[in-house]
Amino acid sequence: MTDIGSDRVERRRRATSVEVARLAGVSQSAVSRCFTVGASIAPDTREKVMTAARALGYRPNVLARGLVGSRTDLVGVVVGNLDTPFEAFLFDRLTDALAAIGKKPLVVRSDPAGDVARPLLAALDYQVDGVVVLAGGVTRATVDSAKLLGVPLILYGFVTTADLVDCVCCDNAAGARLVADALLASRYRRAAYVTGRSSAFSEGERRAAFLDRMARGGRPVVRVVEGDYSHAGGMRAGLALLSAAARPDAVFCGNDATAFGVIDAARRRLGLRVPEDVAVIGFDDVPMAAWPGYDLTTVRNPVDAIVATVRDMLARRLADAGEPYVVHRTTPTLVRRGSAAV
Amino acid sequence: MTDIGSDRVERRRRATSVEVARLAGVSQSAVSRCFTVGASIAPDTREKVMTAARALGYRPNVLARGLVGSRTDLVGVVVGNLDTPFEAFLFDRLTDALAAIGKKPLVVRSDPAGDVARPLLAALDYQVDGVVVLAGGVTRATVDSAKLLGVPLILYGFVTTADLVDCVCCDNAAGARLVADALLASRYRRAAYVTGRSSAFSEGERRAAFLDRMARGGRPVVRVVEGDYSHAGGMRAGLALLSAAARPDAVFCGNDATAFGVIDAARRRLGLRVPEDVAVIGFDDVPMAAWPGYDLTTVRNPVDAIVATVRDMLARRLADAGEPYVVHRTTPTLVRRGSAAV
DNA sequence: CTGAAAGCGCTTACAG
DNA sequence: CTGAAAGCGCTTACAG
Numbered sequence: 047m048t049d050i051g052s053d054r055v056e057r058r059r060r061a062t063s064v065e066v067a068r069l070a071g072v073s074q075s076a077v078s079r080c081f082t083v084g085a086s087i088a089p090d091t092r093e094k095v096m097t098a099a100r101a102l103g104y105r106p107n108v109l110a111r112g113l114v115g116s117r118t119d120l121v122g123v124v125v126g127n128l129d130t131p132f133e134a135f136l137f138d139r140l141t142d143a144l145a146a147i148g149k150k151p152l153v154v155r156s157d158p159a160g161d162v163a164r165p166l167l168a169a170l171d172y173q174v175d176g177v178v179v180l181a182g183g184v185t186r187a188t189v190d191s192a193k194l195l196g197v198p199l200i201l202y203g204f205v206t207t208a209d210l211v212d213c214v215c216c217d218n219a220a221g222a223r224l225v226a227d228a229l230l231a232s233r234y235r236r237a238a239y240v241t242g243r244s245s246a247f248s249e250g251e252r253r254a255a256f257l258d259r260m261a262r263g264g265r266p267v268v269r270v271v272e273g274d275y276s277h278a279g280g281m282r283a284g285l286a287l288l289s290a291a292a293r294p295d296a297v298f299c300g301n302d303a304t305a306f307g308v309i310d311a312a313r314r315r316l317g318l319r320v321p322e323d324v325a326v327i328g329f330d331d332v333p334m335a336a337w338p339g340y341d342l343t344t345v346r347n348p349v350d351a352i353v354a355t356v357r358d359m360l361a362r363r364l365a366d367a368g369e370p371y372v373v374h375r376t377t378p379t380l381v382r383r384g385s386a387a388v
Numbered sequence: 389m390t391d392i393g394s395d396r397v398e399r400r401r402r403a404t405s406v407e408v409a410r411l412a413g414v415s416q417s418a419v420s421r422c423f424t425v426g427a428s429i430a431p432d433t434r435e436k437v438m439t440a441a442r443a444l445g446y447r448p449n450v451l452a453r454g455l456v457g458s459r460t461d462l463v464g465v466v467v468g469n470l471d472t473p474f475e476a477f478l479f480d481r482l483t484d485a486l487a488a489i490g491k492k493p494l495v496v497r498s499d500p501a502g503d504v505a506r507p508l509l510a511a512l513d514y515q516v517d518g519v520v521v522l523a524g525g526v527t528r529a530t531v532d533s534a535k536l537l538g539v540p541l542i543l544y545g546f547v548t549t550a551d552l553v554d555c556v557c558c559d560n561a562a563g564a565r566l567v568a569d570a571l572l573a574s575r576y577r578r579a580a581y582v583t584g585r586s587s588a589f590s591e592g593e594r595r596a597a598f599l600d601r602m603a604r605g606g607r608p609v610v611r612v613v614e615g616d617y618s619h620a621g622g623m624r625a626g627l628a629l630l631s632a633a634a635r636p637d638a639v640f641c642g643n644d645a646t647a648f649g650v651i652d653a654a655r656r657r658l659g660l661r662v663p664e665d666v667a668v669i670g671f672d673d674v675p676m677a678a679w680p681g682y683d684l685t686t687v688r689n690p691v692d693a694i695v696a697t698v699r700d701m702l703a704r705r706l707a708d709a710g711e712p713y714v715v716h717r718t719t720p721t722l723v724r725r726g727s728a729a730v
Numbered sequence: 731c732t733g734a735a736a737g738c739g740c741t742t743a744c745a746g
Numbered sequence: 747c748t749g750a751a752a753g754c755g756c757t758t759a760c761a762g
Contacts, residue, residue: 060512062755073733078757085757088731108513109460110755112451113738120494120514127480129675134476138469141495150510152462153483153493168492170402171450172462277679306681314680333471337619338656339648339681404739415749420741427741430747452739455754 061102070098081106112173121149121360122169126156126181130275130303131332132347136180136202139349143357149175156181170197176360178202198363200356204247205373212359213373214352218251221345221378225298225327226259228380228388234296234325235265240273240283240308242300249300252329256298268294273304280307281315288316288324295324296386302328302335305342309385325386341384351376403444412440423448454515463491463702464511468498468523472617472645473674474689478522478544481691485699491517498523512539518702520544540705542698546589547715554701555715556694560590561597563687563720567640567669568601570722570730576638576667577607582615582625582650584642591642594671598640610636615646622649623657630658630666637666638728644670644677647684651727667728683726693718 063077070077072091079085080095087095098104112118121144128134141151152172154165162179169177176198199211206213229237239256242249253270260267271287273279280299284307287294299305305328312318312326320326321343328335328344335342355374362369382388405419412419414433421427422437429437440446454460463486470476483493494514496507504521511519518540541553548555571579581598584591595612602609613629615621622641626649629636641647647670654660654668662668663685670677670686677684697716704711724730 060755064755074755075733075735075757076731078755079732082757086731091731105509105513107455107515107755109451109454109515110738111757113449113455113740113755114757115738116757118451123495128470128483129477129480131473131476134473134480135471138471138476141470141497145497150514151495153465153495155483155487167447171447172492173449173451277676281680306679310680314683334619337648338623338652341656402739406739416739417741417749417751418747420739421748424741428747433747449739452754453741455739455756456741457754458741 060107061099061104063104063106066095066098066102066104069102070094077104078106117175117364118173119149120152120172120174122154122166122172122174122177123151124154124156124162124165124169124177124179124181131334132301132303132330133180135332136349136352139353140178140180140356143353144178144360147357147361149360166199175364176200178356178360179204196367198360198367200359200363202352202356210371212363212371214355214359215373215375216248216347216352216378217375218248218378219255220375221329221347221380222252222255222298223259224345224378224380225329226256226263228382228386229296229298229325229327230260230263230265232296232325232386232388234386234388236268236292236294237265237296237298238269238271238287238294239267240271240280240287240297240299240304242273242275242304244272246275252300268292273300273307275301275303277303277307277310280304281311282307284308284311285315288312288318293324296327297324298327298329300329302330302332302342302344304328305344305385306334306340309340309342320385321387325388327386327388331381335381335383343383343386343388344381345378346381347378348376402449403441403446405446405448408437408440408444408446411444412436419446420448459517459706460515461491462494462514462516464496464508464514464516464519465493466496466498466504466507466511466519466521466523473676474643474645474672475522477674478691478694481695482520482522482698485695486520486702489699489703491702508541517706518542520698520702521546538709540702540709542701542705544694544698552713554705554713556697556701557715557717558590558689558694558720559717560593560720562717563671563689563722564594564597564640565601566687566720566722567671568598568605570724570728571602571638571640571667571669572605572607574638574667574728574730576728576730578610578634578636579607579638579640580611580613580629580636581609582613582622582629582639582641582646584615584617584646586614588617594642610634615642615649617643617645619645619649619652622646623653624649626650626653627657630654630660635666638669639666640669640671642671644672644674644684644686646670647686647727648676648682651682651684662727663729667730669728669730673723677723677725685725685728685730686723687720688723689720690718 067074067077079087178200201213271283273283309326328342331344331346335344409416409419421429520542543555547557613625615625651668673686673688
């Protein structure tokens with residue numbers, strides 16, 4: 047480390063509304079009104095206040111404001127890992143959308159086990175206006191603790207029967223059926239499935255719908271291998287699947303990261319051609335899926351639609367807490383690229 | 389949307405310390421002490437308070453606590469885009485590290501122009517204990533506004549002479565020299581460079597050091613093409629570079645995403661072999677660089693070391709605001725993989 | 731439109 | 747160890 051100086055700076059307090067009031071020659075209430083939208087204040091009073099505020103570098107203390115009871119403009123965002131492409135992409139867009147409606151994301155990480163209760167409570171301690179959960183499920187008890195405080199709770203990627211939360215979730219079954227139908231209409235005959243994390247809500251829906259549709263279509267899935275939504279898991283599954291004697295000629299994966307792993311296993315480890323020897327299909331359509339290196343055929347999980355829905359749900363519930371609770375399913379589409387001849 | 393119910397829940401207030409005190413039959417001060425580490429309280433008083441607190445589901449209101457003046461445990465994190473692999477990876481690890489020292493990240497996005505002043509002020513409105521800037525540079529005025537409030541400011545990826553901030557930054561020049569030296573010792577003769585975003589601090593250092601070292605080594609860089617740290621920018625640069633008559637046989641890129649783009653251009657668009665026809669080298673060593681699909685030789689920008697340093701700097705400055713300001717350079721290493729025969 | 735006053739839920743000296 | 751009281755910086759009725 048290199049020391050580049052040590053001049054101490056006086057720790058100066060922020061200016062307060064009382065100080066601004068004194069300088070402007072008005073009451074403290076008047077200062078407050080100047081910074082409250084819709085409050086009635088005379089033009090020249092406002093002028094005096096604003097001049098004084100500028101001179102002192104005054105900005106209202108949001109904590110004090112929040113304490114009085116109105117809004118904090120804080121929104122808790124509960125997330126698990128962010129180093130996975132889809133989650134990072136979703137989080138990026140979500141924070142943008144929240145900023146657009148004047149909300150600041152307070153990030154609380156769910157622990158590895160996916161427990162959402164503790165981070166949720168942590169967010170509530172900060173009097174957040176609402177909470178968006180991007181990771182994992184919630185229990186009834188967790189939901190209740192939030193609802194009892196009147197804090198809107200919005201879940202992504204998880205649908206619960208507890209009618210006290212709003213949910214946004216991809217129609218996973220529809221997405222899986224799109225893939226099944228494309229495969230059934232193709233030259234591929236032996237399809238396999240690589241799962242996501244088995245505890246994930248989406249996984250159950252995707253798997254069940256895919257297996258069911260393939261069976262009904264007369265080409266039941268020949269093998270199901272465990273994945274974990276990671277590239278490494280996809281590699282392992284791909285190696286197991288494609289080095290077997292009777293290998294599948296098509297692999298549908300629980301998400302894109304898994305599909306990238308399967309492609310790498312096929313091409314780089316086993317010398318197979320994609321899509322000639324084996325088709326690989328993912329789920330999510332992360333930006334990387336469009337890169338020529340993978341050129342992945344995949345189900346688009348529409349992030350922009352998801353984020354817009356979350357934002358609107360939050361805004362609506364902030365405006366009227368009494369609206370009926372809603373489950374919104376976003377509609378997936380199949381994006382055909384080079385990794386599967388479908 | 390499907391309506392799944394509409395039973396309204398009473399918006400019940402959180403329990404306050406006064407209510408807990410009443411139930412426990414003690415003073416409100418006693419309740420407060422039970423939730424203040426190191427405060428003196430009799431064991432059986434604590435017992436009574438805790439029982440009452442549990443019964444009422446009491447948790448201290450952090451906003452009120454923050455208002456009184458101690459800590460909020462909020463740390464502002466200023467970030468630009470998070471949908472790029474390195475930033476997402478860094479952000480993921482940083483939020484983990486902050487959580488480990490009991491801090492909650494308040495995320496404020498810098499605007500596209502990279503302006504850090506506005507988001508910084510927004511964070512300060514919440515009385516954050518400190519601010520970590522992951523994106524872009526800061527001006528002297530911005531630094532001052534934070535310092536005058538006594539709020540520690542830690543910059544990643546940017547080194548300033550303003551001696552009022554702590555900086556953590558990869559030794560970009562050293563990293564670029566590692567690449568140059570590896571190329572000078574190799575069979576590659578015609579090296580090119582694809583830049584990052586020209587406004588970025590890191591870009592200037594990487595470029596200058598690479599060009600200088602190659603020139604001194606007797607194999608001056610044959611061409612410099614503009615990139616923007618994105619995969620798409622890398623593709624464009626790669627196409628321009630590698631479809632030219634006298635193409636380079638080695639390409640060093642401003643970051644990994646750019647390198648992935650160059651590799652995709654070479655292999656998928658131009659049918660060139662990497663590393664036989666052209667070597668491609670990146671900077672950062674994002675997790676994806678190790679995937680067999682790219683198997684990228686790159687300079688490791690040590691995220692864990694960066695994050696640990698940021699965390700320690702913050703903790704130290706929170707403990708003693710008077711410490712000398714510091715610029716910490718993390719040491720990069722060259723990770724040799726399959727994309728370059730060096 | 732404006733100001734005096736109460737109050738949000740805590741922490742922190744200050745006596746005891 | 748404990749309680750009464752002041753005060754953090756605001757917003758919001760309430761009079762005027």
